[in-house]
Amino acid sequence: DAGITQSPRHKVTETGTPVTLRCHQTENHRYMYWYRQDPGHGLRLIHYSYGVKDTDKGEVSDGYSVSRSKTEDFLLTLESATSSQTSVYFCAISEEGMSSYNSPLHFGNGTRLTVT
Amino acid sequence: AQSVTQPDIHITVSEGASLELRCNYSYGATPYLFWYVQSPGQGLQLLLKYFSGDTLVQGIKGFEAEFKRSQSSFNLRKPSVHWSDAAEYFCAVAPLTGGGNKLTFGTGTQLKVEL
Numbered sequence: 584d585a586g587i588t589q590s591p592r593h594k595v596t597e598t599g600t601p602v603t604l605r606c607h608q609t610e611n612h613r614y615m616y617w618y619r620q621d622p623g624h625g626l627r628l629i630h631y632s633y634g635v636k637d638t639d640k641g642e643v644s645d646g647y648s649v650s651r652s653k654t655e656d657f658l659l660t661l662e663s664a665t666s667s668q669t670s671v672y673f674c675a676i677s678e679e680g681m682s683s684y685n686s687p688l689h690f691g692n693g694t695r696l697t698v699t
Numbered sequence: 700a701q702s703v704t705q706p707d708i709h710i711t712v713s714e715g716a717s718l719e720l721r722c723n724y725s726y727g728a729t730p731y732l733f734w735y736v737q738s739p740g741q742g743l744q745l746l747l748k749y750f751s752g753d754t755l756v757q758g759i760k761g762f763e764a765e766f767k768r769s770q771s772s773f774n775l776r777k778p779s780v781h782w783s784d785a786a787e788y789f790c791a792v793a794p795l796t797g798g799g800n801k802l803t804f805g806t807g808t809q810l811k812v813e814l
Contacts, residue, residue: 623708623806673742675743687745690744692742693742
């Protein structure tokens with residue numbers, strides 16, 4: 584299994600509070616991704632990183648920010664959590680990009696976030 | 700824009716029965732095609748992938764998928780389902796060119812296996 588650790592695994596927070604989720608990898612892969620998974624929507628890309636301090640938006644980036652100060656860590660921050668951000672968040676990594684045929688995605692086990 | 704459709708939200712099969720999960724894609728040319736599986740409480744794991752060549756590809760855990768260009772389909776199959784196959788299955792599509800970050804997932808098919 585790819586060395587991907589997401590923390591925390593579960594979190595309950597209140598509306599309006601900031602939340603930071605952490606993804607840590609031991610594979611030294613260049614690309615890291617944050618997805619959210621919701622019933623009926625599958626997986627949707629929030630943000631991704633293609634190197635240290637290099638990030639870009641995905642399809643559902645509003646309300647989220649990311650940072651990558653080291654190759655191994657990719658942080659997802661909800662500046663002011665809302666109930667619509669209740670979801671399961673997955674981190675993924677890849678050597679060559681998520682649509683690479685030779686280097687598909689490896690996923691962490693997810694963080695279940697509940698915003699009350 | 701590329702898109703992926705998995706028309707079956709839930710499927711229930713008996714253990715030992717055969718399985719086929721449907722996936723249709725919309726794209727201007729043959730893309731890269733993937734099937735991922737998600738066991739409860741875990742992240743997604745790659746089952747198999749297709750780019751070109753033989754239209755029947757083999758994956759892990761005894762799964763296979765057949766690419767049919769005329770139907771824009773990439774259906775996943777297994778001859779005999781085991782109880783441990785109960786999971787959610789995602790089809791995904793990516794373009795052959797244009798960058799490495801345009802992967803699109805389907806909405807998933809939840810498989811239940813009856814003993």
